[in-house]
Amino acid sequence: xxxxxxxxxxxxxxxxxxxxxxxxxxxxxxxxxxxxxxxxxxxxxxxxxxxxxxxxxxxxxxxxxxxxxxxxxxxxxxxxxxxxxxxxxxxxxxxxxxxxxxxxxxxxxxxxxxxxx
Amino acid sequence: xxxxxxxxxxxxxxxxxxxxxxxxxxxxxxxxxxxxxxxxxxxxxxxxxxxxxxxxxxxxxxxxxxxxxxxxxxxxxxxxxxxxxxxxxxxxxxxxxxxxxxxxxxxxxx
Numbered sequence: 001x002x003x004x005x006x007x008x009x010x011x012x013x014x015x016x017x018x019x020x021x022x023x024x025x026x027x028x029x030x031x032x033x034x035x036x037x038x039x040x041x042x043x044x045x046x047x048x049x050x051x052x053x054x055x056x057x058x059x060x061x062x063x064x065x066x067x068x069x070x071x072x073x074x075x076x077x078x079x080x081x082x083x084x085x086x087x088x089x090x091x092x093x094x095x096x097x098x099x100x101x102x103x104x105x106x107x108x109x110x111x112x113x114x115x116x117x
Numbered sequence: 118x119x120x121x122x123x124x125x126x127x128x129x130x131x132x133x134x135x136x137x138x139x140x141x142x143x144x145x146x147x148x149x150x151x152x153x154x155x156x157x158x159x160x161x162x163x164x165x166x167x168x169x170x171x172x173x174x175x176x177x178x179x180x181x182x183x184x185x186x187x188x189x190x191x192x193x194x195x196x197x198x199x200x201x202x203x204x205x206x207x208x209x210x211x212x213x214x215x216x217x218x219x220x221x222x223x224x225x226x227x
Contacts, residue, residue: 042217
């Protein structure tokens with residue numbers, strides 16, 4: 001499967017614990033995005049990388065959230081001291097570099113569902 | 118504040134009906150408008166629109182953009198139960214930021 005891969009697919013944790021999610025984008029894609037989605041809502045932007053550089057981070061994002069993409073390939077999203085309000089689906093998406101040959105759309109992974117008890 | 122608003126929030130139709138989903142946007146440095154279909158998994162890409170008035174079509178689905186009035190519509194003709202899903206609209210800006218609406222939940226009854 002050459003799509004965007006995320007793991008774990010499901011994570012149940014107790015409040016106060018740290019969790020880490022991993023995303024492996026499509027190999028030719030230089031842009032990588034993290035979104036959070038709760039029931040009945042659209043994806044909410046968290047952060048965005050171009051290669052290894054984190055270009056933008058949501059102002060709504062707590063300092064408990066951190067993301068890395070150390071070699072410009074896979075990315076990790078860590079949530080420290082989880083709270084019940086962090087329960088959501090965390091979606092990763094990637095896209096090709098801009099060119100006339102592609103539409104620039106995001107390709108999404110299946111998501112990592114977090115439940116904080 | 119950049120935002121995307123979709124309407125209606127939910128829709129229930131019978132097979133064979135035609136539906137129109139609406140998306141309005143207010144995004145600085147707007148670049149393109151994208152439609153996605155989300156079943157109980159990852160959103161899948163449907164259309165990208167950059168120019169006003171040019172209809173994109175794929176089978177029973179079509180979409181058009183109005184950059185003057187800042188909205189887009191997605192039409193689905195002769196709906197089938199397999200069209201049941203949440204349809205997401207996203208506006209992309211020149212900084213490659215994508216802003217999503219809350220989605221329209223479509224249910225097609227046999």
